[in-house]
Structures are given as C-alpha cells and as structure tokens.
Amino acid sequence: MAPALCAICKTARALIVRPKDHQKLCKECFIAVFEAEIHHTITSTSLFAPGDRIAIGASGGKDSTVLASVLKTLNERYNYGLELVLLSIDEGIKGYRDDSLETVKRNAVQYDMALKIVGYDELYGWTMDQVVETIGKKGNCTYCGVFRRQALDRGAKMLGIKHVVTGHNADDVAETILMNLLRGDLPRLARTTSIVTGDATSDVRRSKPLKYAYEKEIVLYAHHKKLDYFSTECLYSPEAFRGSARSLIKNLERVRPTAILDVVRSGEDMAKLVPDEVTGGSHCKSQKVSLSSADDEDEAAGGCGSTSGRNSGGEMADMEKKLQQDEEASSREIDASSLISNPDGQRHDRIANNAETGKTVRKEVGRKLPRQTLGSCKKCGYMSSQDICKACTLLEGLNKNRPKMQIEVDVEDEESSTLRRRMEGLALAAG
Known part of the structure; x- marks a missing residue:
C-alpha cells in the first residue's frame, strides 16, 4: 500500500494525523498550519499593538x-x-x-x-x-x-x-x-x-x-x-x-x-x-x-476526594432518581433568558396557576448574580473585587499558624524542663 500524501502540499509523505480534525500532513505543512492558526488568533482578536x-x-x-x-x-x-x-x-x-x-x-x-x-x-x-x-x-x-x-x-x-x-x-x-x-x-x-x-x-x-x-x-x-x-x-x-x-x-x-x-x-x-x-x-x-483580573483563568480548586473522577456504579438507578427529583423541582426552574431581559441581574418572580391544585404559585425566573466591582486590596494594593484580596486572605490564615506552632513548641519545652527539674529533685532527695 502506497504511503499517504500530505493533504496540503500533495507531494511529501504524510507523517502526522492532526488530533483536531484527523487531517494527514507532512512535517513542514503541520508546522506552517499550526503557526498560521496562532497568527490568525492573534490578529483576529487584536491581542498586540x-x-x-x-x-x-x-x-x-x-x-x-x-x-x-x-x-x-x-x-x-x-x-x-x-x-x-x-x-x-x-x-x-x-x-x-x-x-x-x-x-x-x-x-x-x-x-x-x-x-x-x-x-x-x-x-x-x-x-x-x-x-x-x-x-x-x-x-x-x-x-x-x-x-x-x-x-x-x-x-x-x-x-x-x-x-x-x-x-x-x-x-x-x-x-x-x-x-x-x-x-x-x-x-x-x-x-x-x-x-x-x-x-x-x-x-x-x-x-x-x-x-x-x-x-x-x-x-x-x-x-x-x-x-x-x-x-x-x-x-x-x-x-x-x-x-x-x-x-x-x-x-x-x-x-x-x-x-x-x-x-x-x-x-x-x-x-x-x-x-x-x-x-x-x-x-x-x-x-x-x-476587565477583572483577580478571578480569571484557571482557579484550581481543592482536592477532588478519593474518587478521582470515577463513579461508584448504579448509574441507572441514580439517573432514575435524578429524573424524579427534576420533575419535583420543576416549579423551581430558572429561566436563563431572563438574565438578558433583566440586565440588572436582580431576582424577579412570576405568578402562575397550578393546573392540578388551582392554587397560585410564585416561580423564580431569575436569580441575583454577584456583581464584579474591581478595586484594590487594602493590605497589598493588588487589584481585587473584595476589600482584602484572596492572596492576603490565604496568607493571613497561613501566618496565624506560625506563631501558634512556635507557642506550642515553647510550652512543650517548658513542661519538659519542669518535669526534668522535678525528677532531678526527687533523685537528689532519694540520694
């Protein structure tokens, strides 16, 4: 079977199958296409001046x-x-x-x-x-x-x-x-x-x-x-x-x-x-x-527990239970389109009649979303949407442990020293 040719130049032997679209390319054409796509991203979004x-x-x-x-x-x-x-x-x-x-x-x-x-x-x-x-x-x-x-x-x-x-x-x-x-x-x-x-x-x-x-x-x-x-x-x-x-x-x-x-x-x-x-x-x-740079990109949350992304079995039973819960929760549905029709981000309720009971119910069609107001951290001056930025908050918790750990060590040393003196005193009295 003859080797496949590059899908772009049609002359060189294809050495690479692009993961993105499975296109077969030679080395030179792959490098050229990759760089061209990055160039397009830069120019189309005006990243640089x-x-x-x-x-x-x-x-x-x-x-x-x-x-x-x-x-x-x-x-x-x-x-x-x-x-x-x-x-x-x-x-x-x-x-x-x-x-x-x-x-x-x-x-x-x-x-x-x-x-x-x-x-x-x-x-x-x-x-x-x-x-x-x-x-x-x-x-x-x-x-x-x-x-x-x-x-x-x-x-x-x-x-x-x-x-x-x-x-x-x-x-x-x-x-x-x-x-x-x-x-x-x-x-x-x-x-x-x-x-x-x-x-x-x-x-x-x-x-x-x-x-x-x-x-x-x-x-x-x-x-x-x-x-x-x-x-x-x-x-x-x-x-x-x-x-x-x-x-x-x-x-x-x-x-x-x-x-x-x-x-x-x-x-x-x-x-x-x-x-x-x-x-x-x-x-x-x-x-x-x-415009906010305090929260963006990849905030890596804490540990994922012991499951590491694996499920524990019983998927069909869990799915049936979930469907039943979804039906029961239908009165609490949130209309995502209301986020556009209500740009203030505030909660709005809609009055509706329940067909089965005839009672008037109140449905939430929007929910209040937190607003981002960019300011500066009062401690370090770094841009933050809160009075104290996340880094300073985390550092405060870490730094609290340092003197506490030192105090615990000092107390332990003092107790050991006191015990040692008592033991020495008893030894002298016995002698």
Whole structure:
C-alpha cells in the first residue's frame, strides 16, 4: 500500500494525523498550519499593538516553551514590533520547579530573551513546599493558583510591562469551563472564557494566544521543532479537582475529536448570557474581554476526594432518581433568558396557576448574580473585587499558624524542663 500524501502540499509523505480534525500532513505543512492558526488568533482578536512589551509566563513546560518559540517566530515573520521577555515564577517546589527553571534559563539563551524570576518566598514569605507541609496536599492548588496569578502581575510590574501572555491551550480552557459549569459559577465561567483579561487601562492585562490550540498538537509542534522543554508533572497537582475535569475532557476527545473546541465554543456562547454588569466586562468582536483580573483563568480548586473522577456504579438507578427529583423541582426552574431581559441581574418572580391544585404559585425566573466591582486590596494594593484580596486572605490564615506552632513548641519545652527539674529533685532527695 502506497504511503499517504500530505493533504496540503500533495507531494511529501504524510507523517502526522492532526488530533483536531484527523487531517494527514507532512512535517513542514503541520508546522506552517499550526503557526498560521496562532497568527490568525492573534490578529483576529487584536491581542498586540506595535511597540508592546510582552512578558511570556514561562514555566519550562511544553505550553510556555512553544508559546515563546511561536511568538518569536511570528514576531519576526510578520513584524509585530514586540519586545518579548520571559517571566518565571518560582513556587518553591524542590524536585520540580528548580529543575524546570533550568530549562527556562536555557530557553532564554536559545531565544535571546531577557529572563526575570520571581519567587513565592520573596513575595509572600512562603514556598509551596512550606504551604503543603502546613495544610496538606488537599486544597494546595487553590493557594498556588491565587499566588501564581498575583505573582505574574507583580513580576510584570517589576519589569514595567503591562501585558502578560500565558500558555493556556484549548484543553485548559475546556477544563476550566467544565469546572465552573459543575460549580454553577456562570460569572466566573464568563470571565475565564475570555481570551483577554483586562484592557488598555488595566495595570496588567493577560491573554492566551494558544487558546484554540490542542495540547496534543502543541506536543507535536515541540517534538518536530526539537524544542527544549521540561515534561515532569507538578508533585502536588494529582489531588486537584482539575484532574477530574481533565479526565472527562480526554474521554470526550477519544469519542469525538472536536469535543474540546466544542466545549470552548459552548462556553463562549454561555458567557454571552451573563450580563456585562456581573462580569465587569464588555464584548469585543466575537470575544468577551473581561476587565477583572483577580478571578480569571484557571482557579484550581481543592482536592477532588478519593474518587478521582470515577463513579461508584448504579448509574441507572441514580439517573432514575435524578429524573424524579427534576420533575419535583420543576416549579423551581430558572429561566436563563431572563438574565438578558433583566440586565440588572436582580431576582424577579412570576405568578402562575397550578393546573392540578388551582392554587397560585410564585416561580423564580431569575436569580441575583454577584456583581464584579474591581478595586484594590487594602493590605497589598493588588487589584481585587473584595476589600482584602484572596492572596492576603490565604496568607493571613497561613501566618496565624506560625506563631501558634512556635507557642506550642515553647510550652512543650517548658513542661519538659519542669518535669526534668522535678525528677532531678526527687533523685537528689532519694540520694
């Protein structure tokens, strides 16, 4: 059987089957198509302007390494006029981040880019190893996610840069959409669906140029371009709720390759149902641009328990029970369209007659959604929708444990010393 030819050039042998659409391509055509799609994402959403200084959130992993390589290539090819800088966050995870930062340092030399490294210990007085030692592995991703987002902004300010790009890909966005959908958090879903966080007036805005790129294609691009990247999984991530969403996305992709982009597009459509007053954002072309940067992107919630995304059996019985509950709860249904007809986001009731009892019932057709009002944290000055930002709230809880633990040690030492003196006294009396 003759080898298949590339679907684009029709001459070279096809070596790659694109995970996104199963198109058979040769190496050169795949690289060209991948870069062309990223270029289209950048230009169609007007992510950059000539003269912009851009900080690339670099972790040393495949996503950020491919992002740095592609941006350097496109910047030179299409004359974007950008100044690119690598910005890395050192969470303080021995055996993981210290090794990946060595990769980032090599990338800085390979791509001829300046590199800035900012550490959790420098900003917060805590490393993630210390946080996990204090609170355990369950819930630690919440701390890291909040700290990391703020650290990126603070690092950008140190460099005098107002735009940070991250390597979030289509798989990441689809996972985040599912996580917020399962939480029932439509306002955050609307914000995290956006390709851009912040606008020209924001202190720091963030964007995701790889938003529509599949993770598998990013790996293929890195492989065929022979890029230098770090591939070890974070030591603390397996306990995260995101792991369950990732497993679900991968299972959907196996059945339907377009499922990832379908979820992303569906998330964008659902985001349009949420009033701008609630998200603090405005529509820009086909993309919603969120003005809140305190809650966006991938907030990794706490541990997912022991199930790790698996079910426990009895699915049909559970489904029948759920259907019965849905029928009983029909009087409490919420009309999502009311979110558009009532842009104030307030609750409105509708009077209706029950056909069986003849009694008048009151149906809730809308629900009050929390409004996003962006301000500054009273403690650190970081942008926040609350008086105290999430990072300061988490740090307050962590720091409370430090003096308490020290007091407990001192008390224990004092009791031991007192007991020892008594024992010595008894020994002397007996002698």
